[in-house]
Amino acid sequence: MLNRTLAPASKQVNDINFIAPTKQQLDNGIPVFTVNVGQQELVRIEFIFENVNYDQNKPLQAVTVNSLINNGTKTLSAKEIAEKIDYYGAFLQTEYGADQTTITLFSLNKHLPAVLPIVQSILNESVFPQQELDIFIQNQKQKLQVNLQKNDFIARKTFANAIFGDTAYGSDISLADYDALKREDLLAYFKAAYKPANCTIIAAGKFEAKEFDLLNQFFGKEWENNHTSKINQSTYAPIVGGEIYIEKADAVQSAIRMGNLSINRKHPDFPALQIVNCLLGGYFGSRLMANIREDKGYTYGIGSGIASLKNAGYFFIATEVGTTVCVNALQEIEKEINILKTELVGEEELDLVRNFMLGSMLGSLENAFSHADKFKNIYFSGLDYDYYSKYIDTVKTINAEELKSIANSYLDWDAMTRVVVGKK
Amino acid sequence: MVDFNRFKLSNGLKVLVHEDPTTPMAVLNVLYDVGARDEEHNKTGFAHLFEHLMFGGSINIPSYDEPLQRVGGENNAFTSNDITNYYITLPATNIETAFWLESDRMLSLAFSEKSLDTQRNVVMEEFKQRYLNQPYGDVWLKLRPLAYKTHPYQWATIGQDLAQIENAKMEDVKAFFKKHYNPQNAILVVGGNVKTEEVKKLAEKWFEPIPAGEKYSRSLPKELPQTEARTLTVNANVPLNAIYIAFKMPTRTDSTYQTYDLMSDILSQGQSSRLYNSLLKEQQLFSEINAYLSSSLDEGLFVVEGKLINGVDMDVAEKAIWEELYKLTTDLVSDDELTKVKNKSESIMVFAEMNLLDKAMNLAYYELLGDAAALNTEIDKYLAVTAAQIKEVATTTFVKEKSSILYYLANA
Numbered sequence: 001m002l003n004r005t006l007a008p009a010s011k012q013v014n015d016i017n018f019i020a021p022t023k024q025q026l027d028n029g030i031p032v033f034t035v036n037v038g039q040q041e042l043v044r045i046e047f048i049f050e051n052v053n054y055d056q057n058k059p060l061q062a063v064t065v066n067s068l069i070n071n072g073t074k075t076l077s078a079k080e081i082a083e084k085i086d087y088y089g090a091f092l093q094t095e096y097g098a099d100q101t102t103i104t105l106f107s108l109n110k111h112l113p114a115v116l117p118i119v120q121s122i123l124n125e126s127v128f129p130q131q132e133l134d135i136f137i138q139n140q141k142q143k144l145q146v147n148l149q150k151n152d153f154i155a156r157k158t159f160a161n162a163i164f165g166d167t168a169y170g171s172d173i174s175l176a177d178y179d180a181l182k183r184e185d186l187l188a189y190f191k192a193a194y195k196p197a198n199c200t201i202i203a204a205g206k207f208e209a210k211e212f213d214l215l216n217q218f219f220g221k222e223w224e225n226n227h228t229s230k231i232n233q234s235t236y237a238p239i240v241g242g243e244i245y246i247e248k249a250d251a252v253q254s255a256i257r258m259g260n261l262s263i264n265r266k267h268p269d270f271p272a273l274q275i276v277n278c279l280l281g282g283y284f285g286s287r288l289m290a291n292i293r294e295d296k297g298y299t300y301g302i303g304s305g306i307a308s309l310k311n312a313g314y315f316f317i318a319t320e321v322g323t324t325v326c327v328n329a330l331q332e333i334e335k336e337i338n339i340l341k342t343e344l345v346g347e348e349e350l351d352l353v354r355n356f357m358l359g360s361m362l363g364s365l366e367n368a369f370s371h372a373d374k375f376k377n378i379y380f381s382g383l384d385y386d387y388y389s390k391y392i393d394t395v396k397t398i399n400a401e402e403l404k405s406i407a408n409s410y411l412d413w414d415a416m417t418r419v420v421v422g423k424k
Numbered sequence: 425m426v427d428f429n430r431f432k433l434s435n436g437l438k439v440l441v442h443e444d445p446t447t448p449m450a451v452l453n454v455l456y457d458v459g460a461r462d463e464e465h466n467k468t469g470f471a472h473l474f475e476h477l478m479f480g481g482s483i484n485i486p487s488y489d490e491p492l493q494r495v496g497g498e499n500n501a502f503t504s505n506d507i508t509n510y511y512i513t514l515p516a517t518n519i520e521t522a523f524w525l526e527s528d529r530m531l532s533l534a535f536s537e538k539s540l541d542t543q544r545n546v547v548m549e550e551f552k553q554r555y556l557n558q559p560y561g562d563v564w565l566k567l568r569p570l571a572y573k574t575h576p577y578q579w580a581t582i583g584q585d586l587a588q589i590e591n592a593k594m595e596d597v598k599a600f601f602k603k604h605y606n607p608q609n610a611i612l613v614v615g616g617n618v619k620t621e622e623v624k625k626l627a628e629k630w631f632e633p634i635p636a637g638e639k640y641s642r643s644l645p646k647e648l649p650q651t652e653a654r655t656l657t658v659n660a661n662v663p664l665n666a667i668y669i670a671f672k673m674p675t676r677t678d679s680t681y682q683t684y685d686l687m688s689d690i691l692s693q694g695q696s697s698r699l700y701n702s703l704l705k706e707q708q709l710f711s712e713i714n715a716y717l718s719s720s721l722d723e724g725l726f727v728v729e730g731k732l733i734n735g736v737d738m739d740v741a742e743k744a745i746w747e748e749l750y751k752l753t754t755d756l757v758s759d760d761e762l763t764k765v766k767n768k769s770e771s772i773m774v775f776a777e778m779n780l781l782d783k784a785m786n787l788a789y790y791e792l793l794g795d796a797a798a799l800n801t802e803i804d805k806y807l808a809v810t811a812a813q814i815k816e817v818a819t820t821t822f823v824k825e826k827s828s829i830l831y832y833l834a835n836a
Binding site for chain 1: 446447448449483484485489490491493494495496497498513514515517518520521523524527528531541542543544545546547548549550552553554556557558559560629630633661662663664693694695696701704705708711712731733734760763764765767768769770771772774775777778779780
């Protein structure tokens with residue numbers, strides 16, 4: 001008779017194999033990192049540019065260049081670009097991040113010779129037509145108007161602005177910032193940022209010698225842009241914590257976002273802090289979820305995280321809770337933070353979190369794209385694969401005392417900026 | 425190409441196995457053939473609430489999540505108007521834990537009052553978060569009852585209102601489980617670094633002892649053909665006027681489904697699409713414009729929705745949408761345009777094969793549609809669509825008398 005009360009035997013994850021990319025160089029010196037695995041005849045090529053020349057009076061300059069870069073070049077209109085990319089079943093995505101900006105091409109290998117010239121035109125000779133900029137401004141302003149009615153959106157931007165101020169990480173974008181966008185500022189940024197010296201290429205999928213040669217053919221010569229630039233650098237001092245309450249009279253839920261400046265991936269304590277974060281709010285079984293959702297039913301979800309940026313890191317907790325239980329939820333969050341700082345985590349819970357984090361790491365290495373993503377995390381933090389060895393070792397061996405000490409070093413309710421948008 | 429093996433247990437559970445030795449992970453996906461369409465009209469939101477209760481402990485195992493996380497696994501689930509789908513990903517060496525957990529909750533739940541109390545609250549908060557506390561969040565709560573008068577697609581999976589969720593009783597939970605959660609009504613897909621023989625042994629060990637239960641035979645009220653235009657105007661605290669036009673279209677298994685899908689791509693897939701270029705870029709009537717299908721197992725909806733540029737007259741904006749739709753009824757789509765959307769569909773399908781969980785879910789869904797093997801020939805159906813067929817379905821579909829229009833207006 002089958003005994004269903006007994007769990008089957010299981011094993012801790014032991015072998016986690018990272019596929020490090022091969023490094024090559026185009027003729028003009030652009031580094032190309034390649035993860036060449038996978039059965040499908042497809043490839044993802046990312047053109048990554050460091051964000052440069054941040055000007056707090058023009059907070060939308062870099063993101064707008066990124067958004068509009070595929071909206072017209074010297075030889076192709078916005079519509080022609082879209083039609084050609086779509087005709088070959090390719091996808092061209094633009095992504096603006098806090099530190100880097102990325103143009104990503106997804107394509108079947110057979111269509112690469114047809115789509116790479118389009119990308120070449122975009123990266124070299126975008127013209128940012130005034131007409132396209134006007135449409136962009138109009139539509140983005142409308143999007144912002146809609147977002148400004150979302151409590152979680154307001155909480156996020158208020159929080160970022162509180163801890164980072166008017167910098168690339170914290171700029172509090174308003175409708176007026178869109179109105180201030182000028183075509184010549186876009187062109188200036190384009191010329192400074194989109195050039196070989198500021199570019200890294202990461203290719204994943206079926207990417208062999210033939211594909212590399214194609215890449216070199218289109219991107220290995222001189223580019224049109226060569227203006228001087230300075231990569232964004234910034235430093236941040238911790239601010240005094242406290243609550244920022246933005247009342248919304250007709251809210252049925254309140255968005256809560258709280259946290260503080262913290263360490264980033266470069267700091268030796270980062271893996272240990274990730275384990276503390278996991279215990280607190282980093283997975284479905286976390287203490288915040290178990291208490292505030294699964295026990296009290298105050299929310300659909302609550303979580304915490306540590307974001308690692310190039311010039312800073314920050315810790316945050318985010319949730320949306322019923323307005324009538326908002327105060328209770330805040331109290332419970334504070335309670336959970338204090339328990340981590342005063343009580344040792346039990347062996348059973350710690351074992352679970354170790355296994356969960358190792359399984360999660362293994363599961364995040366599913367295909368060529370995810371191996372490339374893991375590489376990006378360390379490469380742009382100036383680290384190497386030792387970081388992952390150390391991370392895995394920390395997850396396997398850290399003890400309850402060490403976790404308590406980490407919690408005391410990095411979690412402090414009073415130092416946290418606590419944004420509440422809604423009612424309480 | 426997603427290869428698979430298939431067998432059936434004596435209790436009626438269908439099992440599919442997709443071997444993928446390139447990953448160290450495994451996926452176990454269970455699709456139950458039950459969705460919001462199977463609910464009673466005064467107990468809506470129940471299929472989805474029930475999905476939450478499936479995580480509240482089963483007959484022999486007090487906690488579902490904890491033992492799974494303990495072996496490095498993660499799980500989630502979703503409910504639609506048609507199906508409820510549960511999935512686990514975990515290191516393949518620990519696959520038996522997934523069989524243990526998933527089979528026990530198919531055998532029976534713990535039916536704990538505490539879990540019901542909590543999940544009622546959690547789901548009500550979900551209702552608020554996604555449908556009430558968001559600008560335009562309640563659109564589908566309004567649009568569904570406008571488009572459907574008798575069929576249960578008239579309510580959203582979250583339910584008609586908070587009260588019906590609040591009133592859910594334990595006896596309802598038990599009855600729902602008995603009716604829908606049995607092996608005959610489920611499809612199990614196991615994928616990843618597994619062998620079919622091993623999966624077969626584990627399936628026989630953990631799932632085969634579960635009683636077959638009674639077969640649920642679905643008989644839903646049929647929607648009568650729509651013969652007159654329906655409109656509804658809503659005023660709300662939103663910054664922009666918006667319009668939602670819904671047309672009836674055939675079921676997911678109808679031979680014209682792929683034609684409709686490509687037609688929606690022609691209208692709104694990407695920045696080369698017609699609505700984007702004509703209405704957003706050239707005429708600048710909308711700041712967002714989209715067309716898509718509900719992809720329903722019963723008669724579905726073809727939806728066009730857009731947010732108007734401030735100051736644009738609703739009549740002018742609506743007329744411009746109709747003009748684009750009528751163009752499809754009078755002019756044949758060009759070869760290039762048709763090739764473009766076909767190429768895009770092909771690409772999307774190849775890229776979907778990069779992800780193990782997507783592959784497992786797709787196999788389960790196509791098996792529900794009739795045969796998992798159809799997943800691998802689906803692209804041929806897309807490639808066979810002709811311009812004349814698109815014109816034909818556009819002509820049957822884009823008729824004022826068959827439309828349901830929601831005008832969602834900003835309070836002055």
